[in-house]
Amino acid sequence: MDNLRKGFPVLKNYTYLNTAASGLLPEKVFEYRQDHDLDFLVSASILKEKQGEVLTEVRETVGKFFRCAPERVALVPNFSYGFNTLLEGLEKPMKALLIKNDYPSINWPVESRDFNCFYAEIDAHLEDNIRAALKKHQPDIFAFSIVQYINGLKLSVDFLKELKKEFPDTLFVADGTQFLGTESFNFDSTGIDVVISSSYKWLNGGYGNGFILFSKNVEGKISPKHLGFGSLQGKYKSHEGNFIGKFEPGHQDTLNYGSLSVALKLLEKTGMDKIEAQIQKLKNFSKEKFSEMDLLEDLVVERNEHSSIYNIKGDKKLFQFLRNKNIITSQRGDGIRVSLHYFNTIEEVEKLLTALEGRR
Template identity: 40%
Template sequence: MNFQDLFPVLNEYTYFNTAYSGILYQPLIEWRQQHDQEYLAGGSNFRLESGTIIENLRLRLAEIFQAKNVLLTPNFSFGFNTLLNGLEKNHRFLLLQEDYPSVAYPIKSSGFEFNEVKIDENLEENILIAIDAFKPTIFAFSMVQYISGYKFSENFIKKIKQTYPEILLIADGTQFCGTKAFNFDNSGLDALLSSGYKWLLSGFGNGFCLLSDQLVGKLYQDKSANGLPTAPFLQGKSHLAMSFEPGHIDTLNFGSLDYSLNFLQSVGFENIEKSNQLLCDKARTEFYNRGLLPEWMINRESQSTIISLPLKTEMVEKVEKANILCSARGAGTRFSFHFYNTVDDLQKLLDVVDGKY
């Protein structure tokens, strides 16, 4: 498939910046235009008839991620803050140093007790030691670290849950969802929250939250004794839905997520995972051979689609001049690879690094 015909930005740039923002594609734009044309022509009639968009999205999310409890949120941060607001304040959080600010900040600013673990080649061991010493009730983390690209092994997550079943595992999946197939109910996670604008290619203003039964039973317990609204248009909504999904849900933004999930299903999440893995494995080997990655990083069994390189300022400028889009994150320059990237794209970057471009 020639992805340049679908993703016009690929005609102008070598796009290694999905970790910053996913790109839009022509069929989605056409769907969005049709959506607004129908809204323009139908007004309130369109809104009355468009509820199937939202229900289709819930069903598709449940199917793709194998999850029973699905809630819609405009982005990860909104969903995560809503989740925290529904917890009792006596929880103790284990966090990772330099994790995404939207994970750490609301926990710290809300006054929860917390402890942080350093991210290095011994991270898994560090986490288990911290659990035994600090005895957290919740471990909150990003599935993929936005700076380094460090990705948690799914087997390690299951190991934590099997060893410490009472600990709630809450994950930010924004840099993870859309990169591979994933079964939430068998993952050991109690919550997976994600925005849709990165690897899911859905534009801004949409996201979702998947919850385990264990966590659902602990959220917003203080509201369970209060009556729900009796207005006809709110009938059937639970206390949980009233908290996570207040007000009207935008059919344009969430319809875009539904459309993109359908598109990614047509490409195949297994195919996406295989394509991403092959290209990222090759990239890591090439970068390691040039002294840009430590050995422990390339030897990890579980690898993400994000690679951070310690490039000097002059090299970053050369990359930018070559119309290669990437991001400065932490002390490095972050490159992120998705299924529309090719070996030719990687070779162009390597030529720039080698001074051949």
């Protein structure tokens, strides 16, 4: 277990149960960033002449990690930039299906444009609600989080794969920010059209980097309007009218995208099988204990499929009480959000439980 915690100095000072807000910066990524900026300091444009090679390597690393051909990987600074660029490339008006109270960076951009919006309710029967809404409204696009940011409700990859087969004409656009990095993910086998993700949470890639994974048949359904000199620069973008290049119109930041590459290689070295097993153990233990203490919503208790994010009952005073004990969480919705990554331990969950018992 100690091997899983190596390289995360924050864990020496805090019980960090807050990856859903901000992932930790690994020492390996920090070292890369120092070396990169030192190189830039002393070599300036000589370093930037290698930009194409660096970004090609990052694109290939992302594609390999998530099982998506590199020519279908776009590098973007964050989810919102990528998603808004995609929406501007859709013909409107269109019918859009959203999940009610999903992450604002999903729902707000759709609602602010000329889409006819419909919603699936979040409850214990979320999957049934989505299927019924798709059948009733036949939307052109379904935009959603794989994992809900407030309470951790999770849509299984198997369910999404089955759903896409039922509704092949609907464009499925998924936010993977609260999901990717928690288990192995083979994008090409899912049937999802587009997955967009920031990397600063479960991938531990730091801020300022993200990516988009496109299915083989999505080109032609989206016509991005962004263009710039960077749109045609690089191994996978050199031909005129390049699709992914329209998501990358300007100079790309090799510091931040290089950080993503280092972070993914660290996850790969650690082993996604080990990561997934540790998260599974933590989330099962936590759900059992939180349920016993009546800290969870009924809809979470009733579901089998869930992430390692839990929203427990508590107010601002409890949140501050935990913070004073160096237990780091977030206030979200009507409660306190606890999120567990592979570097967390059962002992840390027990420390949280002891603190909660002491407040009763």
